[in-house]
Amino acid sequence: MRVNLLDLTMEGLEAFVIHELKAPRFRTTQIWKWLWQYDVRGFEGMTNLSKAMRAQLPQIASIDWPETVDLRTSEDGTVKFLLRLTDGKLIETVLIPGAQGNFTQCLSTQVGCAMACTFCNTGLMGFERNLTHGEILGQILVARRHIRDRDLQPLKRLVFMGMGEPLNNLDTLLDSLKSMSSDIGLDFSWRRSTVSTVGLPKKLKILGESGLALPAISLHAPTQELRAKLMPVAAQVPMIELMAALDAFPMKPRERITFEYLLLKGVNDSLDHARQLADLLGQRRCKVNLIAYNPTEDMPYDAPEREQVLRFEKLLWDRGMTATIRRSMGADIKAACGQLKADHQS
Ligand code: SAH
Numbered sequence: 001m002r003v004n005l006l007d008l009t010m011e012g013l014e015a016f017v018i019h020e021l022k023a024p025r026f027r028t029t030q031i032w033k034w035l036w037q038y039d040v041r042g043f044e045g046m047t048n049l050s051k052a053m054r055a056q057l058p059q060i061a062s063i064d065w066p067e068t069v070d071l072r073t074s075e076d077g078t079v080k081f082l083l084r085l086t087d088g089k090l091i092e093t094v095l096i097p098g099a100q101g102n103f104t105q106c107l108s109t110q111v112g113c114a115m116a117c118t119f120c121n122t123g124l125m126g127f128e129r130n131l132t133h134g135e136i137l138g139q140i141l142v143a144r145r146h147i148r149d150r151d152l153q154p155l156k157r158l159v160f161m162g163m164g165e166p167l168n169n170l171d172t173l174l175d176s177l178k179s180m181s182s183d184i185g186l187d188f189s190w191r192r193s194t195v196s197t198v199g200l201p202k203k204l205k206i207l208g209e210s211g212l213a214l215p216a217i218s219l220h221a222p223t224q225e226l227r228a229k230l231m232p233v234a235a236q237v238p239m240i241e242l243m244a245a246l247d248a249f250p251m252k253p254r255e256r257i258t259f260e261y262l263l264l265k266g267v268n269d270s271l272d273h274a275r276q277l278a279d280l281l282g283q284r285r286c287k288v289n290l291i292a293y294n295p296t297e298d299m300p301y302d303a304p305e306r307e308q309v310l311r312f313e314k315l316l317w318d319r320g321m322t323a324t325i326r327r328s329m330g331a332d333i334k335a336a337c338g339q340l341k342a343d344h345q346s
Pocket of ligand 1: 115117119120121160161162163164165166196197198216217218260262291292293294295296
């Protein structure tokens, strides 16, 4: 089996260079730069390696980028990629344009998801497998190449908010966060990345101790009872335990935990729900990000009325909280979680 070099951390690559390639240690940073800074996809391009090494490498190693099988650009500038992995599995990643024309990329961490949230397309598919280091970071390589080829605005932020539950792929997530901050590689500082999660206390603790990223918590309900209806697997963790884990999350003075609250018409979008949410979060160091449900066929939910979303937000403001409404992007290209893949498979 040839090893995909994109699956190796810096330490892993060093071990490969020394033990497999039988080459001196300094070759590690040379190869790392070719992979992550200059995005070469073949060994011939690694011009500072010896000819012998360039001939030897393809026999024991490969550079496997995810392959783009569908690409859709929305009128609002959102770009959605459907990517095929080496075993044929499909994942999605999205580039979302910001106000200044910078892009935020939404990354997947698993094929499918075990959380089975009742409103989520990916949840409907069930869990298939975790993504590897190379598959998580390969999404960035693909998107950055797209941006460079078209001279678009740079990629500024990364959010782990695509398919899958990132904390269920924790070791690889942490390796990926570390690798992408390499200043001779992708060069993303962790302050520009957010890990969106249903909130798993033991794993949140490890994420906190790593100091590598801040979480955004998919709360979606102000009470345990309602949350259990919407997110049956996630809610196996009682809300009290989740809140305790978040209260203990190490943060610098100006940092905040983000709570995501998906608004489903007639389900969790009343002003009573908003009051309960304010009771729960009002005293916490946090901000609330309200998300209008992006509807998919065959799901028993509807998008909330725009007016209701504004009223919900205003109530939180009146209670002194920081709340924002997430702009909905890319509806014309099926940009919500799992929609494009579902489209392809039907
Ligand atoms: N598993 C992680 C990350 C992936 S989901 C998590 O739960 O946070 C990313 C976000 O998209 C979550 O907040 C999820 O609840 C939300 N989401 C899923 N389906 C959606 C839809 N149809 N419309 C709007 N948001 C959706």
